[in-house]
Amino acid sequence: MLPEYYEFLCPVKILSGLKALSNLTFEMELLGVKKALIVTDKGVSDAGLIKTVKKAFGGSKCEIGAIYDKTPPDSGTDIVNEVAKLFLDKKCDCFIAVGGGSSIDTAKCANMIVVEGTNDLMKFQGVERLTKPLKPFVVIPTTAGTGSEVTSAAVIYDRKNKTKLAFASGLLFPDIAILDPKMTVTMPPKITAATGMDALTHAVEAYYCLQKNPVSDAYAIAAIRLVFDSLLDSTLKPKDEKKRLAMLNASLLAGIAFSNSLVGVVHGIAHATGGVARVPHGIANSILLPFGMENNYDKAGDLIAELAPFMGATTTGSKLDQAKSAVAAVRELANELKAASGLPTKLSEAGVKKDQLEEIAKTAINDGSCTMNPEDITYEVALDIIKQAF
Numbered sequence: 001m002l003p004e005y006y007e008f009l010c011p012v013k014i015l016s017g018l019k020a021l022s023n024l025t026f027e028m029e030l031l032g033v034k035k036a037l038i039v040t041d042k043g044v045s046d047a048g049l050i051k052t053v054k055k056a057f058g059g060s061k062c063e064i065g066a067i068y069d070k071t072p073p074d075s076g077t078d079i080v081n082e083v084a085k086l087f088l089d090k091k092c093d094c095f096i097a098v099g100g101g102s103s104i105d106t107a108k109c110a111n112m113i114v115v116e117g118t119n120d121l122m123k124f125q126g127v128e129r130l131t132k133p134l135k136p137f138v139v140i141p142t143t144a145g146t147g148s149e150v151t152s153a154a155v156i157y158d159r160k161n162k163t164k165l166a167f168a169s170g171l172l173f174p175d176i177a178i179l180d181p182k183m184t185v186t187m188p189p190k191i192t193a194a195t196g197m198d199a200l201t202h203a204v205e206a207y208y209c210l211q212k213n214p215v216s217d218a219y220a221i222a223a224i225r226l227v228f229d230s231l232l233d234s235t236l237k238p239k240d241e242k243k244r245l246a247m248l249n250a251s252l253l254a255g256i257a258f259s260n261s262l263v264g265v266v267h268g269i270a271h272a273t274g275g276v277a278r279v280p281h282g283i284a285n286s287i288l289l290p291f292g293m294e295n296n297y298d299k300a301g302d303l304i305a306e307l308a309p310f311m312g313a314t315t316t317g318s319k320l321d322q323a324k325s326a327v328a329a330v331r332e333l334a335n336e337l338k339a340a341s342g343l344p345t346k347l348s349e350a351g352v353k354k355d356q357l358e359e360i361a362k363t364a365i366n367d368g369s370c371t372m373n374p375e376d377i378t379y380e381v382a383l384d385i386i387k388q389a390f
Contacts, residue, residue: 009170010173012173014179015176020179021140024056024096028136031136033094034093037083039103041071041099041102042069049142050069050098081110081119093135095111097138100146101143104149104154104174105148108134109156109167112134115130116131126166127169138175139176139178140180141184143251144196149174152259163363164275164367181241184248187238190343191282194282195282197282197333198281198286199223200254203224203250203253205266206261209262213261219253219257221307223250223251226246228310228329229246230250231247263372265364265381268364269364270284271367277350277352278351287334297320305320305321312329347389361382364386
């Protein structure tokens with residue numbers, strides 16, 4: 001059924017392929033920029049991936065003005081301000097994020113600081129608070145999960161209040177997303193599994209949450225099919241560039257879907273779990289996804305049932321039977337990934353303590369993601385989901 005009204009936006013130019021990175025400087029020239037600040041992290045740098053990016057600059061008029069490689073897994077406002085200062089000090093004219101969600105979101109927020117001429121990121125927390133277009137911005141993902149290369153959102157950790165700060169604006173979209181599998185083949189199995197389940201969570205929640213629409217549905221379904229076809233193989237055979245490219249596309253498709261349809265209780269609790277217990281976002285989403293799906297049987301069971309065939313699940317019986325089959329398929333995939341990589345399937349296995357569960361629930365119900373969940377999320381409901389996942 002069509003919604004009475006919906007909007008859909010993805011202005012990002014996408015380059016996908018085994019040699020996509022070779023087009024980087026050509027795209028920079030089209031954007032009218034020549035001096036890039038690369039935002040990345042130590043793991044990406046140590047894996048030799050920045051050397052690969054540097055090679056793409058060979059023979060061009062473009063240059064790397066500076067490299068910031070100290071982005072932590074959960075970047076904070078202090079890091080964002082450091083990056084913005086480096087951009088200005090080195091007189092760069094564009095950002096290139098090379099990494100996973102933290103590096104991409106750090107670059108997004110530093111870009112906000114630069115164009116808005118301030119060092120107070122808190123001014124822009126929330127939705128559509130930006131007043132100026134960003135500097136030209138290219139993203140080269142080194143994980144296949146967040147979809148941040150095609151989203152209008154960013155999340156930064158507030159160390160003082162132990163919470164995640166969310167930013168959303170149509171001005172936050174990158175200009176270019178470059179999907180090149182040579183940038184993901186060094187991902188360890190556990191990170192491959194966790195980020196892939198992050199992408200699956202984006203796609204599944206995008207399909208049944210309240211702001212879904214037929215365009216986002218198409219992207220979500222395409223992402224789900226790719227995840228079930230490629231994630232386990234990508235985890236077991238990390239050098240398989242075709243499977244790596246498939247997962248990069250799954251992440252991107254899911255990112256486009258949820259950027260337009262938004263997400264629900266799984267993300268709300270995952271954000272809270274990350275803020276309170278420091279559990280990586282992909283791991284939290286992976287653990288919580290089947291429980292969040294079960295929470296929505298009453299209001300969205302028919303929609304969850306529609307996902308069963310794309311997960312290789314049973315499509316016979318009642319709609320509820322099919323929805324349960326879809327959840328079972330998600331659990332089966334998570335268990336296979338656990339065997340292959342050590343990916344946790346319970347919050348307790350991810351380091352969450354029993355005395356943190358109530359704080360996670362209290363934090364989750366104030367997360368904006370829960371507002372788009374089909375079922376109303378009260379403290380009691382959130383706590384029940386968390387206890388089941390513990």
